[in-house]
Amino acid sequence: MADKTKTGKKYSFTWLVERGKIRELVEAIGDNNPIYRDAKVARQQGYKDIIAPPTFATVPILWTGTLLQILGDIGTKFERLMHAEESYEYVKEIFPGDILTGIMEIKGITEKKGESGALDFIQLKTTYANQCNEVVLKEEMLIVERK
Amino acid sequence: MEPVFEELVVGQEVIKLVKPAMTRIQVIRYAGASGDFNPLHTDDEVARATGFDGAIPHGMLLMGIACQAVTDWIPKKSLKKIEVRFEGVARPGDLITVRGRVTDKQTKKNNGIVICALEVRDQNEDLKVSGNFEAELPCKRDKF
Numbered sequence: 001m002a003d004k005t006k007t008g009k010k011y012s013f014t015w016l017v018e019r020g021k022i023r024e025l026v027e028a029i030g031d032n033n034p035i036y037r038d039a040k041v042a043r044q045q046g047y048k049d050i051i052a053p054p055t056f057a058t059v060p061i062l063w064t065g066t067l068l069q070i071l072g073d074i075g076t077k078f079e080r081l082m083h084a085e086e087s088y089e090y091v092k093e094i095f096p097g098d099i100l101t102g103i104m105e106i107k108g109i110t111e112k113k114g115e116s117g118a119l120d121f122i123q124l125k126t127t128y129a130n131q132c133n134e135v136v137l138k139e140e141m142l143i144v145e146r147k
Numbered sequence: 148m149e150p151v152f153e154e155l156v157v158g159q160e161v162i163k164l165v166k167p168a169m170t171r172i173q174v175i176r177y178a179g180a181s182g183d184f185n186p187l188h189t190d191d192e193v194a195r196a197t198g199f200d201g202a203i204p205h206g207m208l209l210m211g212i213a214c215q216a217v218t219d220w221i222p223k224k225s226l227k228k229i230e231v232r233f234e235g236v237a238r239p240g241d242l243i244t245v246r247g248r249v250t251d252k253q254t255k256k257n258n259g260i261v262i263c264a265l266e267v268r269d270q271n272e273d274l275k276v277s278g279n280f281e282a283e284l285p286c287k288r289d290k291f
Contacts, residue, residue, distance in 0.1 A: 024180040028173060029208065030166060031215035035223060051223055054214035058207050062182030079187060079197050083206040087230035093223070140230075146197075 002074045002109045002120040002145060010105045011070055015060035017052060019096040026053050052094035057102075057128060057139050066104055067124075074109065074122065076145045084121070085142035092136040099131040107140075120145040150221060152259025152284040155249050161263060162247030164216035169204060171239045177208045199236060206233040209243065209267050209276045216245035217265070221282050231265065231278030242270040250279070258283045 026036040034041035035051055042050045061067045071081065094100065107123040121144055128137040155161065171189075178184050183205055186193040191201040210231050217226060237243065244267070251262040260283055267276035 021180070024176070025211070028176040028180040029211035029215055030173065031211065031218075033215070033218055033223075035218075045222060046224065053211070054218065054223065054226060054229060055207055055211045058181050058183070078185060079193060081185075083233055085230070085232045086207070086210055087228070089228045090226055 013064040089138040203236040229280040
C-alpha cells in the first residue's frame with residue numbers, strides 16, 4: 001500500500017532546457033516538425049526560437065529523478081507501476097535556454113478494487129515556471145500501482 | 148494552411164497520422180531522451196515477469212506521437228490543453244495510427260475554441276490511447 005501520509009507533499013526541481021534534449025525527444029517520437037529543430041522556420045511561424053514539444057515536461061521530472069524520488073517516498077514498487085492518465089495545460093511556450101522550476105505535488109493516493117485485485121491510484125500535479133517566474137505549463141499525472 | 152474555426156464541423160475527422168512500425172530502437176531512444184529507464188519498456192524478461200508478452204513501449208511515447216499528429220494539424224501555440232488515458236499497451240512492431248475528430252466548438256472573445264477527441268490505435272484497431280485536446284483557433288472575421 002502506497003503511503004497516504006505523503007499526500008500534499010511538494011517537491012521542487014530545476015531544469016535547463018537544452019536544444020539537444022528537445023532534438024533527442026522529437027527524434028525518438030519521430031516528429032519531424034521543423035518548429036522543434038529549425039530556429040529559422042520557428043521564427044517564421046511566430047516563435048522567437050525553436051520550442052519544446054507538447055510532451056517535453058516528461059524530461060525534467062524523469063531526468064532530475066523527481067518522479068522516482070516521489071514514487072520511492074510513497075513506497076511503490078517500480079515494476080508494478082502503470083501510467084494511467086496524463087494531461088497538460090499550456091500557458092506559454094518553452095524555449096531552449098529556459099530554466100524551468102517545477103513544483104510537483106502528491107495530490108492524492110486512493111485505493112480501488114480492480115478485477116485483478118487492489119490498485120493504488122497516485123495523482124501528481126506539477127506546475128512549471130520559467131526564469132521570469134511566468135507559469136508556462138501545468139501537468140497532471142495519474143499512476144496506478146498493481147498489487 | 149492553419150485551420151479556420153468557422154470551417155470546422157462537429158464530427159469531422161481532422162487528424163489522421165499513420166506512423167511507420169514502432170521499433171525497439173525507437174523505444175530505447177525514447178528511454179534515453181525522456182529519462183524513463185523502467186526496464187518494463189525495454190527488457191522482455193522483466194515485462195514477462197509482470198504479466199506482459201514482452202517489453203512495452205512507454206505510454207508517453209504514444210502520447211508524444213498523438214501530440215505530433217495534433218501539431219501537424221494546428222500550430223503548437225494554438226494547443227491549449229491535452230488529456231489522455233492510456234488504455235492498452237503497445238508492442239514493438241505495432242503500426243500506430245492517430246485519429247482526431249471535432250467534438251465541440253465554442254467561441255471565446257475573438258477566438259474559437261475547438262474540442263477534439265483523439266484515439267491512438269494499432270493495426271488491429273486495438274485502442275492504446277484515448278483523449279481530448281482543446282485548441283484556440285482564429286475566427287475568419289478577424290481577417291476582415
